Amino acid sequence: MRAAVRREYGGPEVVRFEDVPAPVPGAGELLVRVLATTVNRTDCAYRSGHPRINRAFCGWPRPRVPVLGSEYAGVVVDVADDVTSYAVGDRVFGFVDGRPGAHAELVAVPADGLVALVPEGWAPADAAPGMEGAHYAHAFLRVTGLGRGQRALVHGATGGIGTAAVQLLHAEGVEVTAVCDRPPPDPDLLVRLGAATVIDLSSGGRLDDAASGFDAVLDATGHTSFATARPLLRSGGCYVSSDLGRGGQNVALAAAGPLGRALRRRHVCFPLPRGNAALAGHLRELMTRGAFRPVVDRTYPFEELREAYAYVDTGRKVGNVVVTMPDSRWPTS
Known part of the structure; x- marks a missing residue:
């Protein structure tokens, strides 16, 4: 099968197209023919090997798994004997963090992981970006426990995680202040x-313009810190970032988070994501009823995957970048 691989860490130039053996679904797995995929922060980290902690998972000194790609939409073409939740011909979308392989014609994925049936009427390119950013955004909600009537500030609101977080928070009845450093198109x-409320830092807006007293400040890009967010939080409020922070400080501060919460002090939580079928089903339900729709910035053909990586590396994307395979339409029969 045709696949995008990298045999070493580096920039977009290390990505090569090769013919590689097709994956075989193991116990509990599906084999999916990929019709659309994405390039996201996860993929760029796996490709570049930065931050270097990624190499502990991806391999040292060279990548263990050459095929890139973590997000997909496609059609099930084979299932393991022990899988009963999906059947050949099902239209599915999902995310395979920790075991990439979606930048290829075929990908094997665990049936009990972040995979779900594509909502009725959705094209592959619309469904493909439905899991990666949203599952990170959902981790924000899970660790903060935010709910109806509370207030949250989302910093980096135009990215893949940020656009998902704004929608997921709104669906829970949370009042959202969105902060961005570039105006969306x-x-x-x-x-x-x-x-x-929207604060655009690129047009003269300042974080100080936000009212204080937020129940949570959610940093979707890693461009703030607890020290910056603290004045914006109410007593007992929580700062959450998708980034480890300088020197891993967000993880260290989160270790004291339970005590801070118990004492009603401003504190830090770290949003370790959890990917399972229940979360996948929840995100699909939000998509089905129109409460969540991934934002798509640009779409590239598979042959221009390196260009897609280069664009994501600029840090200027709004929402998600989608990559379509040569035949990206649902089969008619």
């Missing part, structure tokens, strides 16, 4: 996603 985008 559609100036009303963040409001349409559910933000009550």
Whole structure:
């Protein structure tokens, strides 16, 4: 099968197209023919090997698994004998963090992981970005326990995680203040996603413009710190970042988080994501009822995957970058 591989860590130039053996589904797995995939922060980290802690999982000194790609939408073409939840011909989408392989014609995925049936009426390119950013965003909600009537500030609101977080928070009845460092092409985008207030840092807005007293400050890009967010939080409020922070400080501070929460002090939580079938089903349900729709910035053909990586590396994408396979349509029969 045709696949995008990297045999060493580096920039987009290390990505090569090769013919490699097709994966065989093991116990509990599905084999999916990929119709659309994405390039996201996870993929770029696996490709570059940065931050270097990624190499502990991806291999040292060279990558263990050459095929890239973590997110996909496609059609099930084979299932292991012990799988009863899916059948050949099912249209599915999902995320395979920790075991990439979706930048290829075929990918094997665990049936009990982050995979779900594609909602009715969704094209492969629309469904492909439905899991990666959203499952990280959901971890924000899980560790903070935010709910109806509370207030949250989302910093980095135009990224893949940020656009998902705004929608997931809004779906839970949380009042959202969205902070971005670049105006999206559609100036009303963040409001349409559910933000009550938008602060655009690129047009003179300042974080200080946000009202204080937030129940949580959620950093979707790693561009703030607890010290920056602390004045914005109410007593007992929580700062959460998708980034480890300088010197791993967010993880260290989160270790004291339970005590801070118990004492009603401002504190840090770290959003370790959990990927399972229950979460996949929840995200699919939100997509089905229109409460969550991944934002797509650009779409590239598979042959231009390196260009897609280069664009994501700029850090300027709004939402998600989708990559379509040569035949990216659902089969008619």
